Structures are given as C-alpha cells and as structure tokens.
Amino acid sequence: xxxxxxxxxxxxxxxxxxxxxxxxxxxxxxxxxxxxxxxxxxxxxxxxxxxxxxxxxxxxxxxxxxxxxxxxxxxxxxxxxxxxxxxxxxxxxxxxxxxxxxxxxxxxxxxxxxxxxxxxxxxxxxxxxxxxxxxxxxxxxxxxxxxxxxxxxxxxxxxxxxxxxxxxxxxxxxxxxxxxxxxxxxxxxxxxxxxxxxxxxxxxxxxxxxxxxxxxxxxxxxxxxxxxxxxxxxxxxxxxxxxxxxxxxxxxxx
Amino acid sequence: xxxxxxxxxxxxxxxxxxxxxxxxxxxxxxxxxxxxxxxxxxxxxxxxxxxxxxxxxxxxxxxxxxxxxxxxxxxxxxxxxxxxxxxxxxxxxxxxxxxxxxxxxxxxxxxxxxxxxxxxxxxxxxxxxxxxxxxxxxxxxxxxxxxxxxxxxxxxxxxxxxxxxxxxxxxxxxxxxxxxxxxxxxxxxxxxxxxxxxxxxxxxxxxxxxxxxxxxxxxxxxxxxxxxxxxxxxxxxxxxxxxxxxxxxxxxxx
Numbered sequence: 001x002x003x004x005x006x007x008x009x010x011x012x013x014x015x016x017x018x019x020x021x022x023x024x025x026x027x028x029x030x031x032x033x034x035x036x037x038x039x040x041x042x043x044x045x046x047x048x049x050x051x052x053x054x055x056x057x058x059x060x061x062x063x064x065x066x067x068x069x070x071x072x073x074x075x076x077x078x079x080x081x082x083x084x085x086x087x088x089x090x091x092x093x094x095x096x097x098x099x100x101x102x103x104x105x106x107x108x109x110x111x112x113x114x115x116x117x118x119x120x121x122x123x124x125x126x127x128x129x130x131x132x133x134x135x136x137x138x139x140x141x142x143x144x145x146x147x148x149x150x151x152x153x154x155x156x157x158x159x160x161x162x163x164x165x166x167x168x169x170x171x172x173x174x175x176x177x178x179x180x181x182x183x184x185x186x187x188x189x190x191x192x193x194x195x196x197x198x199x200x201x202x203x204x205x206x207x208x209x210x211x212x213x214x215x216x217x218x219x220x221x222x223x224x225x226x227x228x229x230x231x232x233x234x235x236x237x238x239x240x241x242x243x244x245x246x247x248x249x250x251x252x253x254x
Numbered sequence: 255x256x257x258x259x260x261x262x263x264x265x266x267x268x269x270x271x272x273x274x275x276x277x278x279x280x281x282x283x284x285x286x287x288x289x290x291x292x293x294x295x296x297x298x299x300x301x302x303x304x305x306x307x308x309x310x311x312x313x314x315x316x317x318x319x320x321x322x323x324x325x326x327x328x329x330x331x332x333x334x335x336x337x338x339x340x341x342x343x344x345x346x347x348x349x350x351x352x353x354x355x356x357x358x359x360x361x362x363x364x365x366x367x368x369x370x371x372x373x374x375x376x377x378x379x380x381x382x383x384x385x386x387x388x389x390x391x392x393x394x395x396x397x398x399x400x401x402x403x404x405x406x407x408x409x410x411x412x413x414x415x416x417x418x419x420x421x422x423x424x425x426x427x428x429x430x431x432x433x434x435x436x437x438x439x440x441x442x443x444x445x446x447x448x449x450x451x452x453x454x455x456x457x458x459x460x461x462x463x464x465x466x467x468x469x470x471x472x473x474x475x476x477x478x479x480x481x482x483x484x485x486x487x488x489x490x491x492x493x494x495x496x497x498x499x500x501x502x503x504x505x506x507x508x
C-alpha cells in the first residue's frame with residue numbers, strides 16, 4: 001500500500017454523522033497526527049466558516065486547527081480571486097460564503113456584480129432569486145458553491161444548494177460553474193493549500209458521487225469508507241472503483 | 255377561412271402588454287361580441303383570481319365576464335378534482351391558486367397532502383420549498399401550474415414558476431405534471447368550460463412556445479398574432495406553423 005504524504009478528508013459520513021462522532025475516524029486522525037502527515041478537511045458545506053467547522057471537530061476530540069478546514073466557500077473565493085482581482089459579487093448564501101469572499105477582498109454588492117455566487121441559503125426569498133437572475137442575464141459570471149441536491153436532516157431530505165441554484169439556471173438558461181465535490185476545482189484548490197503534490201495525496205470520503213468522484217476527476221488516488229452514503233452494494237454499480245475501500249477508517253494502514 | 259364557433263384567447267401580448275391595452279385586440283373582441291361567438295380568456299397566470307383578471311380587462315373597455323376568464327389555477331383545481339374527490343393539497347402559490355383549489359373543495363394542508371401544487375409565489379421561502387420536497391418524497395402527486403421560466407417586468411425577466419418548480423424537481427428527482435400552456439391539459443379543461451368542440455374552436459395567442467404549441471398539442475387550429483413574443487423572424491424557425499398568422503387581431507376575418 002502506498003504511503004501517502006497528504007490527506008484530503010471529507011467530514012459528514014466520514015468523520016461524523018450529523019451530531020455524532022464516528023469513533024474509528026478519530027483513531028484514523030490520531031494516526032495522521034502521530035506520523036505528522038499533513039491533512040485538510042474538505043467540505044461542500046458553504047454555510048459555516050472554517051473556524052466553526054474546526055470548533056465542532058475539536059468538540060469531538062478530533063485535532064483540527066482552523067486552517068485545516070477547507071470549505072467550498074473558500075475554494076469559491078480563491079477561484080474568483082485567481083480569475084479577477086478587485087472583483088464584485090452578488091451572493092445568495094449564509095455566513096460561511098460571505099466571510100470567505102470578504103476575506104479575499106471581494107466586494108459584495110447587487111450593483112452590476114462581476115460574479116453571482118450561490119451557496120445554500122435558508123433565508124432564500126424571491127428578491128434574492130430575482131437579483132441573481134437579473135445579474136446573470138446582465139452577464140455576471142455564474143458560480144454555485146456545490147450541486148448537492150438534498151441536505152439530510154432529522155426531518156428528511158431538505159432542498160440542497162444544487163436544487164436552489166436550478167432556479168437561476170432554468171430561468172436564465174445559463175449553467176453555473178460548480179466549485180464543490182465532485183468537481184475537481186475544490187480539490188485543486190485544496191491541494192494548493194495543503195502544499196503536497198497530487199501524486200502523493202489521497203482523497204478520503206464516504207460518498208462515491210461527491211468525494212470519490214472529486215478525487216477521480218482531479219486524477220488522485222481515493223479511499224472510500226463505508227460509514228456513510230455509499231454502501232458495498234452501491235459500489236458494485238460503479239465501473240471506476242476507488243483506489244482503496246474500507247469498512248471503517250481504523251483499518252487503514254498508513 | 256373557417257368560421258370558428260369558439261375562441262380560446264391568450265391575454266398578455268395578445269390583448270394587452272403589461273398595463274397597456276392593444277387597441278386592435280379590442281376591436282377583435284368587439285367582433286366576437288357582435289357575432290355572439292363564445293370566447294374564453296386562457297392564462298398561465300396562477301396568482302390572480304378570474305374576478306381580478308376580468309376586472310382588469312373591463313378597465314381596458316374589453317367585454318369580459320368573470321366566467322370568461324380561465325386561469326391555470328382553475329385548470330389545476332379541475333384536474334385535481336377529476337383525479338380524486340375530497341383531496342388535500344400543499345400549495346406553494348399566491349391568492350389565485352389558493353382560491354381556485356378551495357372553490358373546488360380541495361383542503362389545503364401541509365400534513366401528508368395528496369397533492370403538492372406549485373404556482374408562482376413571490377413569498378417563496380426555504381420552509382415552503384422544504385415542505386414541498388418532503389411531501390413529494392412522501393409520495394404526494396406533484397403538480398406545477400405552469401413551466402414559465404421567466405416573468406417579463408419593467409425590471410427585466412424575473413424568475414417564473416417553472417424555474418422555482420425546478421427546486422423540487424431537482425431535489426426529489428420527481429417530475430411534476432405541468433398544467434398550463436404549452437401543455438394540452440389547460441386547453442382540454444378550457445374547452446370543457448367553453449362547451450364548444452375542439453374542431454370548431456381556435457386558440458389565439460402571441461407566443462408560439464406556449465399559446466400556439468398548447469393549441470397544436472391539443473389538436474386545435476391556431477392563430478398567432480405578432481403583437482407580443484413571437485416575431486415573424488422567430489416563426490421561420492418552427493416547422494409546424496400556426497393555422498393562421500396576423501400582424502394584429504383587427505385583421506381577422508370571422
């Protein structure tokens with residue numbers, strides 16, 4: 001088994017399930033810490049700041065510095081900053097995406113923005129959708145933090161950012177650039193932050209359609225763990241298999 | 255030219271443009287009144303009641319009784335009533351759709367509804383979208399009053415009901431039954447109300463993709479008038495032509 005020098009690691013379904021820690025994942029992270037192997041948690045969640053996410057991990061007793069969390073909002077901000085300096089964006093989204101864009105000096109406005117950015121927004125309303133549609137029709141570059149169609153909650157599956165993004169896609173006929181997993185954009189951005197080459201880094205997650213596919217799309221090795229979305233039975237349907245598959249992360253040999 | 259015994263007539267772009275009457279259309283309606291030819295105004299607008307629509311027409315000096323207006327909300331209510339008696343529906347929408355369903359005795363609730371109905375709702379929010387998604391996932395029959403992707407306004411093109419409907423479609427993977435034009439459902443329902451046979455009735459409108467296609471889909475003769483959306487140049491792109499085409503409705507020979 002290859003000895004990877006860097007790890008990109010999913011969160012929900014991999015490290016915890018909602019409010020419950022996955023104990024075997026805790027042992028896995030301790031293994032990384034003990035061996036001083038760099039790792040970065042990579043999440044499609046655009047609503048929270050890295051500080052909030054790291055705090056939640058630390059409450060589970062998992063070692064996570066604030067700068068060891070990389071959200072799709074940060075990937076979006078980096079994508080925009082690389083594309084255009086001193087840019088403006090109209091944002092539909094919550095605290096995490098607004099903070100990430102502002103941290104990169106992107107000015108948030110609804111006046112002729114260069115970009116329209118859509119992330120999950122539980123305060124969505126018709127006026128926000130209207131402003132996004134008008135700006136996209138006016139030529140703004142259209143970005144969506146992630147295409148997740150549903151959010152698993154105790155009430156059931158709630159509308160995800162990908163479904164709300166579709167309002168603007170359907171109304172304007174313009175397809176957004178999606179940043180989050182399974183797109184390679186978030187992975188490429190995360191690798192830059194981690195500072196380890198693609199060949200020596202592995203993508204770890206529980207969801208074939210997002211985590212594993214993101215790694216495959218980026219041309220990386222992948223590790224699927226059956227503690228979340230993708231079961232063994234699901235996996236039989238996919239032609240391109242993950243590089244490694246485990247029932248739980250404590251079985252991993254570094 | 256055939257002498258039609260009944261007319262189904264579109265409103266916006268055909269009889270008026272927003273708040274402005276199309277004068278030639280006024281003469282056309284007077285021609286129908288003079289000849290005692292039955293007509294029904296057929297609109298994809300789900301937000302207003304037939305009384306509100308008829309009142310607007312009368313303010314333009316156009317003869318329109320309340321029961322000469324047939325909205326996609328009324329077509330939706332009739333469709334549900336034919337499908338199931340004593341039914342319940344969760345509604346995302348404005349006054350027109352709620353009034354139409356209640357008039358047919360459909361009980362509006364978010365508790366295990368038989369149907370989920372989506373019409374344009376400028377008060378849309380995440381909780382409404384959530385309830386619609388959960389009900390559709392729970393097996394409710396999914397209906398959308400119309401698939402219009404954009405609403406033309408003085409601000410530009412705002413999100414139409416078809417684009418907001420897509421949140422639920424994308425999130426649940428369930429396609430709705432659309433009722434409004436270009437679907438034949440609204441036309442079939444309108445013909446029942448008008449009481450004239452399909453062979454003797456003509457569909458009149460300015461928009462090929464909604465009005466004319468609805469007539470074609472229902473197997474009716476059609477009249478396209480170039481006072482709204484579809485220009486002469488647009489029309490060259492379509493293989494199946496309208497039965498009749500006019501620059502303005504005062505040119506019509508009854």
